Amino acid sequence: MTIQLGCIADDFTGATDLANNLVRSGMRVVQTIGVPTTPLAADVHAVVVALKSRTIPAAEAIAQSLDALKWLQAQGAQQIYFKYCSTFDSTPEGNIGPVTEALMDALHTDFTIATPAFPDNGRTVFKGYLFAGNVLLNESGMQNHPLTPMTDANLVRVMQAQTKRKVGLIDYKTVALGEAAIRERISALRAEGVGVAVVDATSNEDLHRMGPALKNMPLLTAGSGVAIGLPANFGLKPSLQASQLPAAHGLQAVVSGSCSLATNAQVAHFKSTGRPAMAINPAALMHGQSDAMVQQVLAWAAPLLKDGPVLVYSTAEPEAVKAVQAQLGVAEAGALVEHALAAVARGLVGLGVQQLVVAGGETSGACVQALGIAQLQIGPQIDPGVPWCHAPGDNGGVHITLKSGNFGTEDFFTKAFTVLA
Numbered sequence: 335m336t337i338q339l340g341c342i343a344d345d346f347t348g349a350t351d352l353a354n355n356l357v358r359s360g361m362r363v364v365q366t367i368g369v370p371t372t373p374l375a376a377d378v379h380a381v382v383v384a385l386k387s388r389t390i391p392a393a394e395a396i397a398q399s400l401d402a403l404k405w406l407q408a409q410g411a412q413q414i415y416f417k418y419c420s421t422f423d424s425t426p427e428g429n430i431g432p433v434t435e436a437l438m439d440a441l442h443t444d445f446t447i448a449t450p451a452f453p454d455n456g457r458t459v460f461k462g463y464l465f466a467g468n469v470l471l472n473e474s475g476m477q478n479h480p481l482t483p484m485t486d487a488n489l490v491r492v493m494q495a496q497t498k499r500k501v502g503l504i505d506y507k508t509v510a511l512g513e514a515a516i517r518e519r520i521s522a523l524r525a526e527g528v529g530v531a532v533v534d535a536t537s538n539e540d541l542h543r544m545g546p547a548l549k550n551m552p553l554l555t556a557g558s559g560v561a562i563g564l565p566a567n568f569g570l571k572p573s574l575q576a577s578q579l580p581a582a583h584g585l586q587a588v589v590s591g592s593c594s595l596a597t598n599a600q601v602a603h604f605k606s607t608g609r610p611a612m613a614i615n616p617a618a619l620m621h622g623q624s625d626a627m628v629q630q631v632l633a634w635a636a637p638l639l640k641d642g643p644v645l646v647y648s649t650a651e652p653e654a655v656k657a658v659q660a661q662l663g664v665a666e667a668g669a670l671v672e673h674a675l676a677a678v679a680r681g682l683v684g685l686g687v688q689q690l691v692v693a694g695g696e697t698s699g700a701c702v703q704a705l706g707i708a709q710l711q712i713g714p715q716i717d718p719g720v721p722w723c724h725a726p727g728d729n730g731g732v733h734i735t736l737k738s739g740n741f742g743t744e745d746f747f748t749k750a751f752t753v754l755a
């Protein structure tokens with residue numbers, strides 16, 4: 335079986351976000367966790383390979399992305415889509431620039447686009463500046479991200495710092511004129527030696543105008559927004575009919591390791607409903623105390639689960655995160671918390687949880703790996719960018735949703751379960 339679009343996502347929530355937009359735009363999609371070792375068995379238009387490569391060393395991110403590329407090419411992928419965060423999450427070293435460059439080299443292409451625009455979630459790009467909601471990226475809370483603080487909203491500048499290729503801009507005026515003008519601008523930029531063009535988009539209409547101009551471009555790099563304009567290039571029509579998931583069974587739980595503004599509000603909202611919630615303090619995980627802490631959390635959760643969803647969270651305000659990072663180091667703090675939350679997720683599933691909400695991309699990566707999930711079927715959307723997914727397994731498998739840090743309404747942690755009911 336051959337596929338049309340081959341996608342490489344740099345984290346797991348981002349992968350379901352992209353798969354969701356492709357499904358809603360008319361594609362049959364499968365998401366794999368990591369690079370599969372066998373050929374694709376499903377009859378689909380697109381595959382999203384979910385990596386956990388956003389914050390690992392650039393050389394490793396490149397190696398994993400090239401592996402994914404090789405597998406996708408072997409499945410016949412006609413176009414490659416490198417999906418990163420709608421808030422362009424990266425460190426000064428990358429990994430968006432280095433991975434883009436490596437994919438360009440491997441695909442023997444001298445030009446690609448870069449745009450994290452996702453208007454349905456308030457991410458817009460105007461004159462090369464990224465807005466999250468009504469404010470610039472660096473005023474949106476993303477300047478305090480635990481792993482990838484974003485302190486500059488100018489994407490041409492941010493991308494240029496990460497790549498040796500010349501970075502240019504296709505601005506909103508060109509995008510507004512549509513396919514021919516965008517193609518003309520691409521030719522002009524290529525003639526100037528530009529290898530990567532940031533593209534403005536402030537609405538879904540912009541993304542739909544962009545779509546036809548991207549037909550046959552070997553590599554696209556973007557958030558999930560660009561996806562909505564692509565299926566038409568393959569003769570497919572939008573369909574809001576998400577794929578049907580098997581009926582949901584089992585107990586319900588939420589595991590949250592995201593420290594974003596949105597997740598902090600979602601945790602506060604869940605607690606305000608009076609439902610059971612337990613915080614994990616990273617300091618309590620140090621000196622080999624993690625296993626004991628996980629056991630304590632599971633013993634707490636076990637008798638409560640029959641009465642409805644419980645929440646286990648490390649979600650904290652920026653000051654608390656900074657204090658922990660000062661004590662443990664940024665990477666160590668992140669890894670310690672991810673490891674503990676992943677063990678909690680595995681333990682909760684062991685207690686009978688079959689409907690699981692996980693908040694945070696890195697956290698989701700750790701949890702999905704700990705649960706041994708290899709492939710996800712994409713189901714109905716809960717909020718823009720966040721679908722329910724299903725992983726087959728014993729007793730009907732697990733319904734899981736991987737919520738990007740900044741996505742979802744305040745009541746997401748309770749609302750999500752009503753979508754499956």
Ligand SMILES: Nc1ncnc2c1ncn2[C@@H]1O[C@H](COP(=O)(O)OP(=O)(O)OP(=O)(O)O)[C@@H](O)[C@H]1O
Nearest residue numbers: 480592594648650668671672694695696697738739
């Ligand atoms: N209280 C805490 N102190 C320090 N680090 C924490 C704390 N809680 C979580 N972390 C770490 O912060 C990181 C949060 O990243 P994660 O990707 O899970 O969330 P996010 O960035 O908000 O989500 P997304 O990537 O979907 O936008 C993880 O590595 C997590 O382990």
Ligand SMILES: O=C(O)[C@@H](O)C(=O)CO
Nearest residue numbers: 347348351419420695738
């Ligand atoms: O694009 C986004 O914002 C999300 O899909 C994501 O990648 C969060 O990790």
